[in-house]
Amino acid sequence: MLAQVRAMLAVLDRRWPGAARRLRPHPIVEMASWPEIRLRLVDEHIGSRGCAVSGSYHPELTPPTLLVGRSLSHRRRAFTALHELGHHLQQTDVDLGERTFEASNPLRFQEKACDAFAAEVLLPDAELARPGLTARDIVAAYESSAASREACCVWASRHIRGTVALLDASGTVLFASGRGISGSPLVRAALRSRGPVSDSTGDAAWCDGYLIAVLRVGSSA
Numbered sequence: 001m002l003a004q005v006r007a008m009l010a011v012l013d014r015r016w017p018g019a020a021r022r023l024r025p026h027p028i029v030e031m032a033s034w035p036e037i038r039l040r041l042v043d044e045h046i047g048s049r050g051c052a053v054s055g056s057y058h059p060e061l062t063p064p065t066l067l068v069g070r071s072l073s074h075r076r077r078a079f080t081a082l083h084e085l086g087h088h089l090q091q092t093d094v095d096l097g098e099r100t101f102e103a104s105n106p107l108r109f110q111e112k113a114c115d116a117f118a119a120e121v122l123l124p125d126a127e128l129a130r131p132g133l134t135a136r137d138i139v140a141a142y143e144s145s146a147a148s149r150e151a152c153c154v155w156a157s158r159h160i161r162g163t164v165a166l167l168d169a170s171g172t173v174l175f176a177s178g179r180g181i182s183g184s185p186l187v188r189a190a191l192r193s194r195g196p197v198s199d200s201t202g203d204a205a206w207c208d209g210y211l212i213a214v215l216r217v218g219s220s221a
């Protein structure tokens with residue numbers, strides 16, 4: 001899967017040089033400027049054709065057309081548009097297509113590659129991953145991309161030895177990659193102060209009214 005995503009990024013860069021960097025904050029604006037494809041926001045329910053996201057890809061139209069649900073949030077729309085771009089790349093590049101058909105379940109493989117491609121464009125490991133990622137880094141990744149808060153936290157949890165959590169302002173845990181969040185003095189202090197907090201156990205930072213906390217391994221129950 002990783003090899004396919006790398007190959008997709010290479011095809012992307014060959015066709016639209018430097019596009020990945022522009023897609024990251026504004027995928028829909030960027031794709032709308034490409035004459036080779038058409039991106040349409042649509043009201044009606046879409047998402048048939050095996051797409052788990054609320055979008056679809058139509059290679060039979062000229063130019064090939066990507067439909068994305070208008071009712072989605074700005075960030076869901078961005079992910080969906082990139083997912084559908086993943087279908088376009090895999091269905092219009094011979095090598096990418098061949099790799100798809102080598103998989104035991106080509107449709108499933110292509111679908112998963114689309115998700116992985118969208119995630120990698122929004123949150124590129126090579127650029128963002130580093131040892132000692134903090135909650136502030138996660139907020140910065142959110143602010144510099146069209147990735148959702150949840151996606152940023154899930155992504156960061158793969159690179160942090162410890163727990164990454166997303167809470168609402170009342171302290172309800174919306175996502176946690178491990179335990180020890182609710183009772184954490186760090187999280188309680190951040191909820192009380194409504195500002196960024198850090199101590200020897202980790203750090204917490206606010207992100208559009210939500211709290212992101214990182215508790216390093218060995219620092220909590």
Ligand SMILES: [Zn+2]
Pocket residue numbers: 050051052053083084087111114
């Ligand atoms: Zn799909």
